[in-house]
Amino acid sequence: MNYIEGIGLELLSRQDLEAIHEATLKVLEQVGLKVFGEEALEIYGTAGCQIDRNTNMVKIPRHLVEDAIISSPGKILMAARDPRYDVIVEGTKVVFTNFGTGTMVEDLETGALRPSTKADLADTARLCDAIDEVDIYTIAVTAQDVPEATRELHEAEAVLNNTVKHFGHDTQDTATTRRFIEMGAAVAGGMDKLKERPIISMGTCPNSPLELHTNNTEVIIEVARAGIPLDILSMAMAGGTSPVTLAGTLVITNAEILGGIVLA
Structure with missing residues (x-):
């Protein structure tokens, strides 16, 4: 593996980090997250959170x-x-992982720019499988030549058939998440084997600032039940969906991630 130990770039002091953490706790306790999904609201409420049903806060x-x-x-x-x-x-x-979820590719044969396909995705999986510097594969391009309702499962098939490395995927609802987990279990040899050695993981991106929609909460709940890794990937944008300062953006990012971890 391409582990790098202890990169020594320190942008924030220990005191800075503690202040950001305290601000995060204050945001979650006094402002809160806007949460969608009945089951998620019930889980938060049962745990002791204050729920405003009119605003979903x-x-x-x-x-x-x-x-x-x-x-x-x-x-x-x-x-x-x-x-x-x-x-x-x-x-x-x-x-290290590749990344992207791109929608366009430059055709290797013609040089033309065109929408990405399932075959393109399979090609990127094989490429990353062969590159020693890539440790984990995540979706590089989307399969836009398949039905949208089953696109994420087509993507999972393309990747699982073309790499032996760990695969991190994104899904958008309960049903698709369950089916993807079932696909992972089939490859791993059963749900118990998948939990023991999770060859797949899931990612979900909160809607910054401070919102967890159903496409987030349903995924978080299903992945937690399955016992596989989950990446809550905040998309907070400094000066856009979060404060312009580094510290302010980190507070929003931290709050979204920790709020999702509480749900899990």
């Missing part, structure tokens, strides 16, 4: 956030179908 007490942090694992196995490519995420280790 959920205020999360400090102790719930701190308990969620304590209960989170100190390291996470991102298993691969070939154990040689297993990745353990922990501490200061840095690993």
Whole structure:
């Protein structure tokens, strides 16, 4: 694996980090998150959060956030179908993934710019499978030549058939998430094997600032039930959907991620 230990770039002091954490706790407790999805609201309410049903605002007490942090694992196995490519995420280790979810490609044969296809996605999976520097595969381009209702499952098929590395995917609702997890379990040899060695993981992007929509909450709940890794990827944009300052943007980002972890 391409682990890098202890990169020494320090933009924020320990005092800065503590101030950002305290501000995050204050935002979650006093402002809250706007949450959609009946099951998610019930889970938050049962845990002791203050729910405003008129605005869908959920205020999360400090102790719930701190308990969620304590209960989170100190390291996470991102298993691969070939154990040689297993990745353990922990501490200061840095690993590498491709990224994208692109919608257009430059055709290798004609040079023309065109919408990406399922075949393009399969090609990128094979390419990243062969590149030692890529540890985890995530969707590089979208399969736009398949029905939209089943696109994410077509994408999963294309990737699972073309890489033995860990695969991180995004889905948008309960049904698709369950089916993707079932696909992962089929490849792994059953749900128990998938939990033991999670060869797939899921990602979901909150709607900044401070919103978890049903496409977020349904995914978080299903992934937590399945016991596989989850990446809550805030898309807060400094000066747009979050404050222009680094500290302010980190508070929004941190609040969205920790709010999702509490739900999980």
